[in-house]
Amino acid sequence: MGGFNTALFFDMKSNRETINLYSLTFRVPIIFWQLLFFVGPVLFMVAMSFFLVKNYRMTEAFEFINWTKMFSKNYFWDSYWFTLIIAFISTLLTMVIAFPASFTLAFRVSENFRRWAIFLLIIPFFTSYLVRTFSWYVILAEKGVINALLSYINLGPFIMLNTHIGTLVGYMTLTLPLVIILQTVTMANIDKNLIEAAFNLGCKPYLIIQRVIIPLSKTGFIIAAVFCFILSFGDFVAPFYLGGSQEPTLPILILDTTKSGQQWPRAAVVAIVMMVTLFAIAFIGIMTAYSKSFKNDKR
């Protein structure tokens, strides 16, 4: 997503405000469409969180009961912190696991090879996440592929399904390709002369990474981390099918409340809390990404 940021600020020659039939034909359709099918739904969901449910039917009202009910429930807060922590761990882990791979792609392979690697990494992003998760289910199961292979060397069986490991593997299926792409593109854009200069001045390789590469790719890395967090935080498939859902994450809570309980207003409360949390985290992330304070590194 970082790619078209520069495009948005591209200067045009005809930059004065023109309003005629031609300009409106291109400007208006999306406004109309997004109001009807994006702003409408989201605002209605906020309104719905104040509605009442009586005899399994929703009636329009303005009561805070859903909010107070949800906020007084322990399971809601347990779920909130659990989701926050596991999404955070997933982000950290994905960033760390992705780094050596992105580093290799950015500095140790030819440009052609890198282009092909990114080409391949885009593929899973647009293919069925559901099927890949189900495939992991079969691979990680107690009698699944990994344990069957391990049994040949008399190891195992290890229980991986219905644990946090399962959840994290599922999250990574979703996030790892994206994070590698973003990290690689960021690092590949670093001026190679800076790295060479550091090397010629006698800087050790790990110090080059720490003092040159990471500070220079800060913005891209934080954006990758924010995307990774959003994807993990909002995913219900991995914790449900691979994590066993005994500890429900917030998305599972939404699912249960909507599908089985018919309690749409309470699901809306959970959804709004999630959105506020995500916006706060994205905001902090982007602020840090574009701040300059890191540049005067005192170490």
Next chain:
Amino acid sequence: MTKDKFYNLILKFYLFFIFVFIFTPIAFSIIFSFNSQRFPTIPLGNFSIEWYIKIFNDAEIWQAAINSVVVSSITCLIATFLGFCTAYSDYRYRFKFKGIYLALVLLPPTIPLIILALAMLAWLSKIGMSGQLWSIICAHSVLTAPFAMAIIRLRLNQMDPDLEAASWNLGGSEWDTMRNVILPYCRPAIISSLCLTAAVSFDEFAISWFVSGLNKTVPVIILEIVQGNIDPQVNAIGTFVFFTSITLVITAQIFFLTWQMKGKK
């Protein structure tokens, strides 16, 4: 230098391992779809196409496949149309509240699907549009329009701004210029965008599951089968789904890479 070569080797091995991790689930899904065992594991059972025969004879799956094709093909047209209009507006004009305008378009993919799904379900029920194929199409086009916008915007960025002005000076109207200059210039990006938005729509399950009612699409069927029990049918359906989306994504990328490379020269 030998030390450097050693590091290089380790790093490349690591990279290989990461690619294995990413593509393992895809590979196993395909392998297991031809496997006779009910609970697939290693050692593999016999080669069999029974799961394919089973889904082939399942009327519900056929219906879902038709639904999916209808939804994704209409979605990709709407999303690409909206994406093109927005990208062009952004390229050509400056206007008040442009920041908000662009945020409105680009925001939906950053919101977790389950939240969009809940919001869509509630809203579409309210305005009486829930449970139809149309409901899925509307929701999907909101979700995928930003992808279309991004791809087409990148293409427009490569266009010489004087091209449009030259066409006007030669006497073409704005509409003529659009039809004879801008649209042909954007054609590869438009094809890329059609393929990618169709692929996203074809694989999307959360929103479809919430708003589809009885008109299930293929991912919704997969979700329902997976909820029940281990059933290798999923692998067979999944393999079909994979090949459909992979074909779309690769077609999109071929068009994308072709014009990217031409643009550089």
